[in-house]
Amino acid sequence: MKRILIVDDNDDSRELVKKILKKYDYEIIEAIDGEDAIAKAVTYRPDLILMDISIPKMDGYEVTRRLKARPDFKATSIIAFTAHAMRGDQEKAFESGCDGYISKPINVREFPEQIKVYLKEK
Template sequence: MKKILIVEDVAFNMDLLVQLLEDEYELVTAVDGAQGVQMAQQEKPDLILMDISLPMMDGYEATRRIKSSDDLRHIPIVALTAHAMSGDMEKTLEAGCDRYLSKPLDEDLLFALLAELL
């Protein structure tokens, strides 16, 4: 079973993602960017779903740190953001995210993306 790290600080959003994915994937979770980096190092997931607006360390910085690690840079990171504004997609890709999804999430799009990346 493929392992996905979900980095999300809003409990409702985390619960929704866990409910959607728990039957198909092994899930590990983190509630802020610093914990996300730590869990990525510890768990070596197959994919990371990274909220961008996080406490402690935002998703951009967490992504940069993960992608700067030789052991982790191969892991696909999908940015999740409620701020679907002009320039956001470019900013997430510049930080090292492989893909970008805006909230509220389209379940079909999420599953298609996971199938493509895993």
């Protein structure tokens, strides 16, 4: 069973993603801020991390940089999962170490396939 860490401080956003992904038998771990994200990533070793950028305590860019700096997370796929969809936001996510980018609001029909693609790349 693939394990996915959802990092998002918005309850509704996390619940929607959880509801969609649980249909595909993924194990879902949740984090609500940057510090929680690092702690849960280290504890649970997810196969994929969906990283919101605007989260409390430490933004998603910094969390991504810190995780990708660790040898044990270099191969872990971290996907920017954000409403930041302005010019340059996607590039900034990739510069911080993100392996992909999914903008919110998500397309409920396409989202599961996007996740499958990112998990296959691992």
